[in-house]
Amino acid sequence: MKNLKKFLVPWIDEVKPYDTEELIVAWAHPEFKRMMLNENPIAPSKKVTKAILKAAKMGNRYPDNGVKVRAQLAKLHNVEPDNVYIGHGSSEIIDMIMRLFVAPGDEIIIPNPTFSLYGLRAKAVGGKVVKVDMKDDMQYNTDAMIKAVTPKTKVIIVCTPNNPTGDFIPDKDLERIIKLGIPTMVDEAYLEFQPDRKSKDQLIKKHDHVIVAHTLSKAYGMAGIRFGYALADKELIQYFRNMQLPWNVSLTSIAAAEAAIEEKEELMRKAKYNKTSVDYVYSELSKIPGLRPFYSHGNYVLVDGTDTGIVGKEVVDYVFQNAGVMIKYFAPLKGRNGFFRISLGSHKENALCIKYVKKFFKDYKKNTNG
Template sequence: MMEWTKLVRPGISDIEPYVPGLTDDELQKLYGLKRVIKLNANENALGPSPLAIEAIREELSTLHHYPDGGSELLRDAIAKFHGLSAEHVLVGNGSDDIIKLLSETFLESDDEVVVPSPTFSQYSFGAAIMRANVKQVPLHADFSFDVEALADAVTEKTKLIYLCSPNNPTGTILTQEEAEWLLKALPEHVVVVLDLAYNDYSQNDRRVVDSPALFADPRVVLLHTFSKLYGLAGLRVGYALAHPELLAFVNRVREPFNVNRVAQRAAAAALLDEDHRRASRALAAEGKRFYETQCAAVGLFAVPAEGNFILVRTGDGVATANELMKMGVMIRAGFSGLAEWVRISFGTTEENEICMNALIQSTQRQHA
């Protein structure tokens, strides 16, 4: 018997691998369902940008060629969109890829990463790979950010701090005022990563947004993704906006060809699709109004939503999610510290109505 623990790098065996939930096909087969409504992954219910689909079709005949190793065409498109130079842009195989690259660039064993709790799990995963320690700072009771506690958690060993706004899974925002206060309070040796994956869905004027001041701060990394608003989750494209000197070091650990050529072309085309962007925001706003109104009407507490999903307290989140799966509706539960809650992605009008009816049935049975 091979003793693998003597061969693998120390700490690898302590990392819990990501275990995906049932797919819609598996759920359909398991319960004999004719239809499954998938509202568990914060995907865009409108689907991909039509301009992106057309770009994919045009690129299919060139799949025998390698992609552009530096994603130059896409970086130029992103830079133009944000009013920056291409040197401020790093493209990755989804935001997950960039989070891992940041970990590999900045972290060593026993360094520290500060994150709010609960939040997106990949921040801790990146730290675990490098054997860094994660300091979790609880959100306030209303799930708003406790910026003073985040600042107090920083030590001389802290290298990275991650802030997701709107936060996944709570849907709460970091305000511009809070971001500015935190940047002033933090020492120069801490890199601040603002993950804005869902920020384009929020209509809250107080939320932190891309700004010349943030672009100019050499400690700040702004993460964006094409998986949500642009509906390209299956292509895995994310990007970072940061100071060129910082990105020059991250590029040293980036693999060449990390974004495939179809994904690069589709993402560049999606940036030009203002109609799809507007329609996606409108659908999310409709979903927000629907769930907040319906939950209030039946006595279910929901956190005011700022992304394309909503956090609802049902009493037993896992039991609720399992009940809804049997009815053909996939939602998300099991987040650390959120045993009573479920996260529901916004779907089409019909999908939202079906989900809400199933949610009401489930909670009535639980409390009967």
């Protein structure tokens, strides 16, 4: 290995995989409740699975680059098909942005906390990650993000609503960031959970450095099928194409996306189901003294339990060991280490999770009171 090391890229020790250990556990134990990865509890519709099957029968053929689905997406977003790039989930869009803009030593600015993949993929190309803490109320600290810009800044990430904090960035803050003229990814992975909110898609018509990313993994509920897309200026999309692997999206994924995009009512149904879940989980958690849940526009609720004296991991371990419910804890932020996140499951799973979170705090209190 010593010999091999001198041939590997110099920043290789900074490169880490996205941790998917919990998925191995979850797939091996279907009885566990998967409330740790912002998946959708509702399975794909019959129309979608039928389309996949039909495409699978043509599986001996290479796909095109999604001519039809790009036209559908263009119509949906009121842009041109040449403004649309399709990817193997929006993870691929994130990766492509790093490969297109970031050279070794360049910097990317991300909010903290946020989806960890941005940082991981920036590091994969030798980039340096500049994390800007959110404010105490988990809103974007736009002043600090702007202050963090240096001549080396190549990408700014705006995740809206942000995972895991759940809120949108205010329009005026987004405008200030875009005004900087630095390539900016507006990640709208969770937007479709809010049918009344408009996408920032029209920004790409005015700004050739803005990339708006979407995924069918979240509100559409197709995380395992893998389909995401980017909207951007035509010239920039052409650079995406120059950089892309051919056939990056499978025939079956394209077929699934074509079918899902047409099923508007199904998407509404899933968004409505999720809203009921958020409201229930948020209001139940709010009843626990000292616990601070953050209301979410996505399909997850971040909770800060620091003021109750607990550490996030204790709650996560407790609900897993006692109820087989998998949730996630988060790294300490500003010295507070009581963070955990509940990804919403079925209504039954949510109730089970809440029951055991409440039990944890009751038991914990009992134990700590002596």
